[in-house]
Each structure stands twice: as C-alpha cells, then as structure tokens.
Amino acid sequence: xxxxxxxxxxxxxxxxxxxxxxxxxxxxxxxxxxxxxxxxxxxxxxxxxxxxxxxxxxxxxxxxxxxxxxxxxxxxxxxxxxxxxxxxxxxxxxxxxxxxxxxxxxxxxxxxxxxxxxxxxxxxxxxxxxxxxxxxxxxxxxxxxxxxxxxxxxxxxxxxxxxxxxxxxxxxxxxxxxxxxx
Amino acid sequence: xxxxxxxxxxxxxxxxxxxxxxxxxxxxxxxxxxxxxxxxxxxxxxxxxxxxxxxxxxxxxxxxxxxxxxxxxxxxxxxxxxxxxxxxxxxxxxxxxxxxxxxxxxxxxxxxxxxxxxxxxxxxxxxxxxxxxxxxxxxxxxxxxxxxxxxxxxxxxxxxxxxxxxxxxxxxxxxxxxxxxxxxxxxxxxxxxxxxxxxxxxxxxxxxxxxxxxxxxxxxxxxxxxxxxxxxxxxxxxxxxxxxxxxxxxxxxxxxxxxxxxxxxxxxxxxxxxxx
Numbered sequence: 001x002x003x004x005x006x007x008x009x010x011x012x013x014x015x016x017x018x019x020x021x022x023x024x025x026x027x028x029x030x031x032x033x034x035x036x037x038x039x040x041x042x043x044x045x046x047x048x049x050x051x052x053x054x055x056x057x058x059x060x061x062x063x064x065x066x067x068x069x070x071x072x073x074x075x076x077x078x079x080x081x082x083x084x085x086x087x088x089x090x091x092x093x094x095x096x097x098x099x100x101x102x103x104x105x106x107x108x109x110x111x112x113x114x115x116x117x118x119x120x121x122x123x124x125x126x127x128x129x130x131x132x133x134x135x136x137x138x139x140x141x142x143x144x145x146x147x148x149x150x151x152x153x154x155x156x157x158x159x160x161x162x163x164x165x166x167x168x169x170x171x172x173x174x175x176x177x178x179x180x181x182x
Numbered sequence: 183x184x185x186x187x188x189x190x191x192x193x194x195x196x197x198x199x200x201x202x203x204x205x206x207x208x209x210x211x212x213x214x215x216x217x218x219x220x221x222x223x224x225x226x227x228x229x230x231x232x233x234x235x236x237x238x239x240x241x242x243x244x245x246x247x248x249x250x251x252x253x254x255x256x257x258x259x260x261x262x263x264x265x266x267x268x269x270x271x272x273x274x275x276x277x278x279x280x281x282x283x284x285x286x287x288x289x290x291x292x293x294x295x296x297x298x299x300x301x302x303x304x305x306x307x308x309x310x311x312x313x314x315x316x317x318x319x320x321x322x323x324x325x326x327x328x329x330x331x332x333x334x335x336x337x338x339x340x341x342x343x344x345x346x347x348x349x350x351x352x353x354x355x356x357x358x359x360x361x362x363x364x365x366x367x368x369x370x371x372x373x374x375x376x377x378x379x380x381x382x383x384x385x386x387x388x389x390x391x392x393x394x395x396x397x398x399x400x401x402x403x404x405x406x407x408x409x410x411x412x413x414x415x416x417x418x419x420x421x422x423x424x425x426x427x428x429x430x431x432x433x434x435x436x437x438x439x440x441x442x443x444x445x446x447x448x449x450x451x452x453x454x455x456x457x458x
Contacts, residue, residue, distance in 0.1 A: 033239030126238035171192030
C-alpha cells in the first residue's frame with residue numbers, strides 16, 4: 001500500500017478513525033507546528049512544558065479521535081481546542097506548584113485596560129500578535145478568556161467589570177480578531 | 183430569530199475558539215442544522231483561523247516527535263513506525279483499531295470478573311447442594327438396603343412358610359404356660375427351621391426362650407429368642423437348622439441359652455409328623 005502524500009480532510013478523518021499510522025504521521029507533520037505555536041503562546045516561554053503538552057495533545061487526539069464529530073467543526077478546530085485546554089490545564093497545575101503562590105493575578109494584566117503592558121515577557125507570535133492590534137480593554141479580556149482559560153464569571157470578578165460587559169467585549173474582541181486574521 | 187444578527191453577535195468566533203458556554207454551544211449546534219449560512223460562516227472562520235495558525239506554525243523539537251510516537255507505540259502491542267512505511271503499513275493493519283481493542287479488552291476483563299464471581303457463587307451453592315444431596319443419597323441408600331434385606335428375609339420366610347415341603351408343627355402350651363403359642367416351620371429337605379411366635383410372654387431381662395429339637399431322646403439346640411407381649415404379632419424367626427426332629431420344645435433358659443434344656447421350665451412342645 002502506497003503512502004498517500006496528502007489527504008482530503010474527509011479521508012484523513014476516516015483514516016485516523018481507522019487508526020491508520022500513516023494518517024497519524026501525516027497529521028503530526030502537518031499540524032504539530034501550528035498546535036505547538038498555540039501551546040507556546042499559552043505556556044509562554046516554558047519550552048519544556050510546551051513539549052509535554054504537545055505530547056499529551058497528540059496522545060489525546062489518538063485516544064479521542066473516535067468521538068470527533070465532523071458536523072461540529074473542522075479537525076483542526078477540534079485539535080486546537082484540545083491543545084488550548086491541555087496547555088491551560090498544564091499551566092494551572094504547574095502554576096499552583098510554582099509561581100502562583102499567594103498572588104492571585106498580576107496587576108499588570110488587568111491594568112492593561114488603562115494602557116499598560118498586557119503581559120510582560122511573552123513572545124508576540126501567532127494569535128498573540130493579532131491580539132496586539134486590539135484595543136487594550138479588549139485585549140485583556142481575550143487574554144484572560146482564551147489564553148488563561150477563565151470563565152466569563154471569573155473574569156467579571158477579577159476585573160470588576162459587569163458580566164454582561166465582559167461578554168459583549170469578548171464577543172466584539174473576537175470579531176475584531178477575526179478581521180485581523182484575514 | 184434573525185440569523186444575520188445572530189452571526190454578527192460574535193457567537194461563531196466564540197464557538198469555534200471554545201469560549202462559548204455549554205448552553206450557547208448546544209444552541210449553536212442546533213441552529214447549524216437549520217441554517218446552512220451559519221455553517222458556512224463557521225467554516226469560513228475555522229479555515230482562516232487554521233490558515234493563520236499554519237502560517238505562524240513553530241516547529242517543535244525533533245525529539246518531541248520521537249517521544250510522541252514512542253509513547254503511542256507503548257500504548258499498542260506493536261511499534262508505530264514512522265520511518266518504515268512497509269512495517270508501518272503492516273502494523274497499521276494489525277493495530278488499526280487500537281482504541282476499539284482497548285475498549286474490547288476492558289469489556290472482556292469486566293465480563294471475566296463478573297463471570298468469575300458468578301462462578302464462585304454458583305460453585306459454593308453447588309457444593310452445598312452436592313453435600314446435601316450426598317447426605318440425602320446415603321440416607322436413601324441405607325433405607326433401600328434395609329428394605330432390601332427386609333424383603334429378602336420376608337421372601338425367604340414366605341418361601342419356607344408356603345413351601346409344600348415344610349412341616350408345620352403346632353407348639354401348644356404346657357400346663358405351666360397354657361397361653362404360649364408358636365408354630366415351627368421345618369423344611370426337612372433343606373433342614374431350615376423357622377419359628378413363628380404367636381404368643382410367648384416377655385421374660386425377665388436375664389432369661390430367654392430356647393428352641394430345641396428332640397432327636398432320639400437327645401436334644402439339639404436350635405437357638406434362643408425373646409418373648410413378645412403383643413399377642414398375634416406373628417414374629418418369624420430363623421432358627422438353627424436340623425435334619426432330624428421327632429418333636430420341638432421351648433424352654434426358658436438363662437440369657438444366651440443353655441447346652442441342655444431345663445425340662446421343668448418346658449413351655450411348649452409340638453411333635454413332628456415324622457414321629458406319628
């Protein structure tokens with residue numbers, strides 16, 4: 001059997017659900033970089049942590065591919081969310097052991113709303129770079145929601161912004177983010 | 183619902199990026215089945231997000247790839263090889279449904295545990311039942327053996343009693359024991375002697391009746407027996423054999439019998455036809 005050099009998404013999903021090894025190699029070779037990038041943006045400059053998360057992501061993709069439902073979104077979207085969740089979980093579990101301590105939230109994060117630096121010491125790559133183009137009050141909320149994994153309610157508490165406003169601002173921020181992607 | 187407003191609300195981006203709540207997600211998925219334009223909008227955003235991510239991809243270190251595939255190989259019975267297509271192809275044939283076989287294994291393991299428990303319970307119950315049945319069986323066997331012996335005895339006795347060769351000797355009571363009644367059935371061809379006790383009063387515990395055959399002025403011991411209170415009980419006793427007898431006599435002797443009869447305790451006597 002010749003190894004296909006490329007797949008349609010349909011074929012790839014079918015092959016993955018069949019646990020085809022070539023399909024899995026193909027998946028890694030085509031998507032690992034994009035996923036690694038988003039993981040790095042979440043766990044910041046901790047490359048060792050990002051490697052562990054990427055490994056966990058691909059093992060989870062392998063395990064959970066059977067439950068992936070194509071009608072709910074593209075394969076990449078599904079993997080991207082697995083990667084994002086895994087990175088946030090890792091960050092939180094490590095965060096509790098290490099840097100978290102008593103500090104609930106760095107002031108700089110939400111004081112960014114008044115124009116300060118949103119997140120120091122972060123590589124401005126990928127989506128984060130796009131985020132830079134947003135207004136600071138939007139940028140902060142997307143950072144907390146998307147890159148830190150806080151719920152809208154938690155963000156409302158942390159930033160003392162009403163829940164409804166948090167929700168509206170995040171929605172608006174995402175629409176702007178989308179415009180900047182194209 | 184105005185689907186344009188819905189799309190413009192930012193729900194598409196929120197859904198795709200995993201920021202929608204559970205309620206928002208299920209509403210979105212529901213609406214996707216009704217509004218193709220919503221699906222198209224979602225796909226468009228997904229594709230632009232994907233292409234942006236691909237453009238900004240950052241290659242992970244090579245050793246991560248090796249680690250991941252080694253980890254996956256550890257999850258499977260055979261190594262997942264990325265550098266040897268043929269081996270990988272054959273491995274893929276065998277390991278195609280790894281997740282399925284894992285689930286299958288779990289199911290089999292669970293079933294095996296349940297089966298084991300059921301078998302142990304059944305075994306214990308069966309063992310108890312077997313023990314009960316074995317006891318019951320040996321009781322029944324004893325009863326059957328007893329009955330068998332009884333039937334055999336009765337059959338022999340009946341054979342003697344109904345045997346045309348048998349001589350029936352009516353033993354009548356003597357003066358000192360007028361109420362004593364017994365019959366001797368004597369088969370002179372087989373020498374068998376049976377005593378049917380009709381009425382021989384119960385004796386003190388150190389005394390027994392003894393049956394004698396009287397032969398040419400001599401006496402032959404035919405065995406001892408106990409008396410019975412119940413008149414008409416017709417107890418049939420097998421006594422010692424004798425080839426000859428002119429008469430039979432019953433005396434009271436000490437328990438176990440005497441070598442010679444105590445004639446003054448003679449209870450009953452009956453003459454055989456041979457002497458007549």
